[in-house]
Amino acid sequence: MKLSFNKNYFIAFSLLFLVEIGIAFFFKEGFIRHTFGDFLVVILLYCFFKSFVKGRVWSIAAITLGIAYIIEFLQLTDFLKHLGLEHNKWAALVFGNSFSIQDLIAYTLGIIVTLYLEKSNLVQRVTD
Numbered sequence: 001m002k003l004s005f006n007k008n009y010f011i012a013f014s015l016l017f018l019v020e021i022g023i024a025f026f027f028k029e030g031f032i033r034h035t036f037g038d039f040l041v042v043i044l045l046y047c048f049f050k051s052f053v054k055g056r057v058w059s060i061a062a063i064t065l066g067i068a069y070i071i072e073f074l075q076l077t078d079f080l081k082h083l084g085l086e087h088n089k090w091a092a093l094v095f096g097n098s099f100s101i102q103d104l105i106a107y108t109l110g111i112i113v114t115l116y117l118e119k120s121n122l123v124q125r126v127t128d
Helices: 007-026 029-050 059-074 089-095 100-121 122-128
Strands: none
Touching: 007 029, 029 059, 029 122, 059 100
C-alpha cells in the first residue's frame, strides 16, 4: 500500500458523507437510519481510504469491513464510558451504542456492493 491522493474516490466519499449527514438529520428512526445508513457507511469508509491509499481492492475492503466489525463488537462493551464519551451525542452517533447482527449484515452487504462496483469500475466512470 502506498499513499496517493485519488480525487475520484474523494468525490465519491464527499457525496456519500453528505448523504450520511442527510440521513442523520432527516431520519431519526427506521430502516433508512439504522440499516441503509450502515450499508452506506462502509462504502463511505472504503472511498475515504481509497482517496489516500493506493492498494489492492480486496485488502482495503477487508480492512474497512474489519474496522466496521470491530466498532460494532465494541458496542457490546461500555467502551464509550471508558473513553469518557458516554454522554457525547456525536460519539454515540459515530460509534453507535447498541450491538446488532443487522448492522453486521448491512456492513457485509455494503462491502459486497463495493467489490461489485470496483469490478465494474463504476466509481471511475461516474466521477470522470
